Amino acid sequence: STETTTASRLATLKAQAAKSYAQKDYSTASDFYAQACELQSSINGDDNPLNAHLLYLYGRSLFQVALTKSDVLGGKPAEEQDGKEKEKKDGKGKGKGKDVSKIEEEDEEKKPKMLAPPAGAKAGFFSFTGDENWDDSDEEEGEGADDEEEDGYGEKDGDDFTLAWEILDFARVLFLKQLESSTSSSGEAAETTTFTSTDPTTSIPNPSSASTSSTTTTDPPLDPKSLQTALADTYDLLGEVSLESESFPQATKDLRSSLDLKLQLYPTHSTLISEAHFKLSLALEFAAAGESVSDSDRRAGRAEAAAQMELAIASCRARIAKEEKELKELGPDGDVDGKAKKSLEDAKEMVAELEVRLADLRAETPPRVLQDGGEEEEELRGVLGQVLGEDPEDAKRRIAEAVGKANDLSGLVRKK
DSSP, X not given: OHHHHHHHHHHHHHHHHHHHHHTTOHHHHHHHHHHHHHHHHHHHOTTOGGGHXXXXXXXXXXXXXXXXXXOSSSOOOHHHHXXXXXXXXXXXXXXXXXXXXXXXXXXXXXXXXXXXXXXXXXXXXHSOOOSTTOSHHHHHHHHHHHHHHSSOTTTSTTHHHHHHHHHHHHHHHHHHHHHHHHHHTTTSOOOOBOOOOSSTTTOSOOGGGOOTTOOOOSOOOBOHHHHHHHHHHHHHHHHHHHXXXXXXXXXXXXXXXXXXXXXXXXXTTOHHHHHHHHHHHHHHHHHHTOTTOOHHHHHXXXXXXXXHHHHHHHHHHHHHHHHHHHHHHHOTTTOTTSHHHHHHHHHHHHHHHHHHHHXXXXXXXXXXXXXXXXXXXXXXXXXXXXXXXXXXXXXXXXXXXXXXXXXXXXXXXXXX
């Protein structure tokens, strides 16, 4: 039947996108996600809350597109990135981290190219930016804006980040609608999907699990806790997009929302908690460095950034205490491969580095500058990824490099 054929096509697109993403063929993955979003939107309607997780995946891919063009928090031109990768393969790399975090199966990220919206896509679907005044008139206004800009997607500087942010914000709104619906009908029997977040930016349900023979054209609704997790991840990625595009006040807002949700979901010692406090500290610090920020607001912003850094340190210390206890319980012969001991050493080293950052934030004078490519910068980048549970080669590229340059805010807050 037509319905079965359409469902099969949608499931195939999702599986192809997930496979390409797992293989780090992000350009192809973005193309498949865009086609899947267009097809699912034509079936469900643009504002169906069950479109949320696919929108998230598409927005995430668009973000990787933008990163290839960014020189803000570590996104370097493709040619330079290729050179760095070659250095690493030749054993000449500097061990700098790359990713925000590891993910399950398809959820690895980095650099696809920019993708225009699918042909025939409604402007309301691809330019929605918030949940205020959610009605058809907004879609009409979006269409009008599209008519004015015509083929403006990706053609102007900043459009990549803007489009990624708008798609992700649309996903946020739809996740919120799902959460509201789930909460109000929690007593009703319904099929739900659950998942465990292993990464703050990419833990949306695995689309590769879709069967090509399925007759379901939408992802099943999530349970309330999973929706909270998805929202936390979406806010987190929205914050990263804003950090990369230098919209630091917006980054602060979204990263704070992500942190608030994560505090309800994870224990204090979780690496996701220490990372969330750390990211918010960065956003607050960057926002306080703006040219238009008054001296009093700058001091207040740095003070709050310092408070968040203290909480990141406290989270790391809680993890250290937990790992020390576990290592002791293993006994002298329990840690055969030495991984537990190495993880503990990395965590302690990370605390020391974050304490230096905290001292810089508390200082009235401009903080010391870490020379690009210097030994201290390299050490800090590597340690950050390791303490957050990452392999050094796959460790926290954007955030780690942000730390390396965070002391020289003039290099991040570019004059517009």
